Amino acid sequence: MSKQDEVWILGINMTKFGKYPDRDIVDLGAEAIQAALKDAGVTMDDIGILAAGNLMGAGGIGQMLQKQVGQTGIPVYNVANACATGATALRTAVMAIKAGECDYGLAVGVEKLAGAGLLAGANRAEENDTWTPEGRFGAVVPVDGRIGTATMPGVFAQIGMEYGHKYGGADFELFAKISEKNHSHSTLNPLAAYNKEMSLEQIMNDMMIAYPNTRPMCSANCDGAAAAVVVNGATLKTLSLEQQRRAVKISASILTTDPWQEACQVLPDVNTLTRNAAKTAYEKAGVGPEDLDLVELHDCFATAELVHYDNLMLCEEGGAVDFFNSGATWRTGRMPVNVSGGLQSKGHPIAATGIANIWEVCQHLRDECGNRQIAGAKVGLAHVIGLGSACGIHILEKSAA
Amino acid sequence: MSEPIPIVNYLVLGEEPHLVSHECRNCKARFFGRRNACANCYGTEFEQVEVATTGELRSFTIVAFAAPGVEVPFVSGIIDCGGTSVNANIINTKPDPEHVSLGMKVQLATYSLGTDADGVEAIGFGFEPVEAA
Numbered sequence: 001m002s003k004q005d006e007v008w009i010l011g012i013n014m015t016k017f018g019k020y021p022d023r024d025i026v027d028l029g030a031e032a033i034q035a036a037l038k039d040a041g042v043t044m045d046d047i048g049i050l051a052a053g054n055l056m057g058a059g060g061i062g063q064m065l066q067k068q069v070g071q072t073g074i075p076v077y078n079v080a081n082a083c084a085t086g087a088t089a090l091r092t093a094v095m096a097i098k099a100g101e102c103d104y105g106l107a108v109g110v111e112k113l114a115g116a117g118l119l120a121g122a123n124r125a126e127e128n129d130t131w132t133p134e135g136r137f138g139a140v141v142p143v144d145g146r147i148g149t150a151t152m153p154g155v156f157a158q159i160g161m162e163y164g165h166k167y168g169g170a171d172f173e174l175f176a177k178i179s180e181k182n183h184s185h186s187t188l189n190p191l192a193a194y195n196k197e198m199s200l201e202q203i204m205n206d207m208m209i210a211y212p213n214t215r216p217m218c219s220a221n222c223d224g225a226a227a228a229v230v231v232n233g234a235t236l237k238t239l240s241l242e243q244q245r246r247a248v249k250i251s252a253s254i255l256t257t258d259p260w261q262e263a264c265q266v267l268p269d270v271n272t273l274t275r276n277a278a279k280t281a282y283e284k285a286g287v288g289p290e291d292l293d294l295v296e297l298h299d300c301f302a303t304a305e306l307v308h309y310d311n312l313m314l315c316e317e318g319g320a321v322d323f324f325n326s327g328a329t330w331r332t333g334r335m336p337v338n339v340s341g342g343l344q345s346k347g348h349p350i351a352a353t354g355i356a357n358i359w360e361v362c363q364h365l366r367d368e369c370g371n372r373q374i375a376g377a378k379v380g381l382a383h384v385i386g387l388g389s390a391c392g393i394h395i396l397e398k399s400a401a
Numbered sequence: 402m403s404e405p406i407p408i409v410n411y412l413v414l415g416e417e418p419h420l421v422s423h424e425c426r427n428c429k430a431r432f433f434g435r436r437n438a439c440a441n442c443y444g445t446e447f448e449q450v451e452v453a454t455t456g457e458l459r460s461f462t463i464v465a466f467a468a469p470g471v472e473v474p475f476v477s478g479i480i481d482c483g484g485t486s487v488n489a490n491i492i493n494t495k496p497d498p499e500h501v502s503l504g505m506k507v508q509l510a511t512y513s514l515g516t517d518a519d520g521v522e523a524i525g526f527g528f529e530p531v532e533a534a
Contacts, residue, residue, distance in 0.1 A: 118468060129518040131406045136434045138410030140523050141514060145471030146408065147526075148488035149464045154477055157462035162479065165459055165503040172498070211463035211498065260441040263486035265432060267460065267479050 006233030007094045008247040009396070010104070011040025014356040017193040017224035017347035019114040025057055025225075029110035030068035032225035032352075036106070037069075040229035041243055044070030047229070048102020051077045051092035053085035053109040053351035056116075065108060074102075082386025083300065085109055086226065086354025087255070091392060093230050094253045103235040109356075110225035111349035117221070118209075119152045148266070153218050153301060154210035155387070158267055160303020161212070163310070169321035170306060172212040176203045179217040179302040179344055181330055186341025188331075188372035193222040193347030217302035219348035226355035244401040248362045251285035251379075252395040258388075268387050270304070274311035277393040281381070282313075285395040289313045292335065293377035294364055296357035298385045299342040309337070312383060312393075336374055339364075354392055357382040365398040405522040408514060409433075412526050413451075418511045420452040420526070422485060431485050453483035454509040455531065461503070463496050476501050480528050492527030506531040 013035035015028055029052070037043060052062030062076035075096075081088040086109030093105030131140040144150040149158075164170030183198040198216055206214040231239075236247055256277040261269045282288055289312065297312060299305035306320050314335055315323035323329070329337035340346045340360040343353065361380035363369040378398045385391045407414050411421050411433045422431040427444035431452075438445050461478040464471075476491035478501075493510060494500045507528035514523040 118466060131517045131521055131523045133406075133410065140406055140408055141525075142470075143409065145464070145467055145473075145475060146490065146514075148477040148490060149462065149467065149475075151464065151467055153466070154462045154464045158460040158477065158479055161462065161503065162460035208463075208465040210465065213462075260430065262430070262484070263479065265434070266486050266488035 005098065007097050007250045007253070008231050008233060008236050009228050009250060009358070009362055010042065010231045010236065010243060010247050011036045011038070011229040012227070012355070012359045012362050013039055014191060014226035014352065014359045015224050016191045017222045017349060017356070020112070020223045025054055025061060025110045025112050026064050026068055028112070028223060028225040029061065029065045029108050029227070032110065032227035033065060033069050033106065033108050036227040036229050041240070042104060042229060044072050046104045047072070047074060047106045049075055049077070049093055049096040049105045051079055051089040051105070051107045053079050053089040054111060055080055055082070055085055055350045056111060056113065061110065081390045082388050083298065083350050084255070084354055084384045084386035084390040084392045085351040086356070087384045087392025087394065088354065088390065090228055090230070090355055090358065090394070091253045091255050094250060097230055097232050103232055105230045106227065107230070107355060108225065108227040109351035109354060111351045112223045113221040113349050114223045115221065149210065151210060152387070153213045155268065156301035156304045157210045157213050159270055160301070160306055162267070163307045163320065167318040167321065172204065173200070174321060174324070175212050175217060175302040175306065176200055176214070178299070178305050178324060179203050182299060182338050182342040183216060183345045185331055185339050186345035189341050189346060192341040192345055193220050194341070194345045213301050213303055217344060219300045219343035220345065222347035222349055224347060224349035224352045224356065226352045226359055228355055228358065241401065245399055246366050247399050248365050249397040249399065250394060251287065251397045252281035252393065254281045254284070254393045256280070256391045268389050270385050270389060271307060271311050273389055273391045274308060274383065274385060275313070277391045278312045281393040281395050285397070287379055287395060291379050292381050294336045294339060294361060294374045294380045295383070296338055296340060296360050296380070297383040299338055299344055300348060302344065305337070305342070308383065312381065331372070331374065339372055339374060354384040357384065358394055358396065361396050365396060403519065403521045405524050408523060408525040412524070414511070414524055418509060418526065419454050420487065420509070421449050422452050423447040424450040452485045452487065456480040456482035456487065456507055456528070458491065458501070458503060458505045458507055459486070461491060461501055463498070463501070478507070478528065480507055490527040491529070493529035
């Protein structure tokens, strides 16, 4: 790959995740952008494209943010791809650079989700006086709760339980232990929405949402933003040695959707598209799972983290339970997963997540992660999945400069 | 008296209630909803086929917290009905991990959703455990 084809992260930032009752998505997104520009050592004058993600707002977040940080007339791409929105924004900027349209790009994801409560596929509408078939299935009543569940905790519970049925060993306690790990990891992350250690007993005895997912085993709704400045390799070579040293190489930027599978019409298949994305990412980056020093994966629920150990090929096929039980995915293990605290404790402001997980990996690769630094980290992987479905995977490598 | 109406158009009522699916004539992929083309092979010809009324519970969750108006707890399950995956509630058994287990045999069952202002009864469906003989 020539320097011109390489794309690097030059600057990146995430806001603290949490509750911001007095700040809107524009405030939060602007904070992340300005901090990412500062981190990169560039200004809006340098940026040739802005890709912006926000899922719950009214649309047009990119232009709204330009008005806060600099209206330079560059193209804006407002992107939406469920929980993969942030990764999609970053990949959009990467593609513009690879296409040679500009030297620098900016990607941002922002969400206000604190207090949003349960995220369901569809809310129940008022019922009619007479049965009236509606929608593509001619339903005479809302089907959520009558024909399965449309809620995210329930959908992902079924995804984890399906893995348990296929390979065995995955029970309520096992899933709760995964959550215990991520809550423990978050105690070292000052930017996490929650920093509380939680015992296995506390997690299992907390409010049940959708068995086997209790409340702390679900991603935490919160507010937050993250932004990244990307640059091509040739331009990076012209920058200061300090900028080159801190830059992080994007060795693979992959986006997939779910190919047809027999059961995907009744239960989203989050496995095949993740496995496909991982295979392609490892191939493009020229690294294997054994080369990874840390992984930030999409633990929207404890039940999801388990299946992605397998999908990302961090373990042998069918071996995710033994892999977790070996202690490998704790920050002290051989394959630390979600040392940020993950979506369960760091939080999940949807569109920000796909850049925030890359920020986490970058901080370790730059050796700037303070007391939660994974020592000597050189290669990391960030993964997100959005139902529907879309999977984004980025493999990141420390600069040799 | 009016004929009862099914909760969704892929439930067929009558003597032996069952689910039906649109099956691609070319690759046999099955879809409960109508498709412009098969998601697997892009074929455009489908025929309506019956889905087996018994199956094995491949996954489930017990939903304890749901959108307003949804009665909880209930069990949502993924059932393998002779190679066709179906999503339905597991009914006629207690919604707890002692009464619902992975791999259990289940069968289609229907129940009344009530009667509307015109006196028409709507019929829902779920899957219930097959009692051991």
